[in-house]
Amino acid sequence: MEVAIAGGHGKIALLLGKQLAERGHTAFGLIRNPAQEDDLHKAGIEPVLCDLEGDDDVAEAISAAEAVVFAAGAGPGSGAERKQTMDLGGALKLIDAAKAAGVHRYVMISAMGAADPPTEGGDVFGAYLRAKAEADRALADSGLAYTIVRPGHLTDDPPTGLVHIGERLDRGDIPRADVAAVLAAVLEARNTIGETFDLVSGDVPVAQAVSEV
DSSP: OEEEEESTTSHHHHHHHHHHHHTTOEEEEEESOGGGHHHHHHTTOEEEEOOTTTTOOHHHHTTTOSEEEEOOOOOTTOOHHHIIIIIIHHHHHHHHHHHHHTOOEEEEEOOTTTTSOOSSOSHHHHHHHHHHHHHHHHHHTSOSEEEEEEEOEEEOSOOOSEEEEESSOOOOEEEHHHHHHHHHHHHTOGGGTTEEEEEEEOSEEHHHHHHTO
16 A cells, blocks of 8 residues: 655654555655655655645645545644644645545544534644644545544553554553554554544554454
């Protein structure tokens, strides 16, 4: 499978691309900074220069892909305005590009809490959850073969390979490497199409947890 990852230099994206390459797939990482190309090559990812917030032709950038993963985000320290332009606007732009390029499979990294975001206030985190919620709704209504993954608090701990997947879970932590493993498994699992779920660390092996979605 050929997979285009938006936000290709992010921590989860690099881990995902490496895992996809190890599984025999081809991963393309969408980046806007050419200085990041070496990091992608080291992870076995083919870099593609594309700015989701600019005027770049995103459909052209993903034209070789069979699936896309939205792993982009405004990141910590950004304000509410950029949550709208990237966490929402970038996701919407990738939806439109996938349709234009004929890429039907779309996996979204969302966030726990996006199922029921605050209607107003909540400072920047509230704005982030509202942006994620709107992006999730747009993807679910897009007609694409989607899966929306809502991980809990992300850590850089070593992977355990054990997770808990469910529709509405209590908040918890999960290593980014385990999120990447779930995403890689989701891309190969047709039973996850049309599904939205929370994800935290647990006691079920990744492959089994994904097969039971």
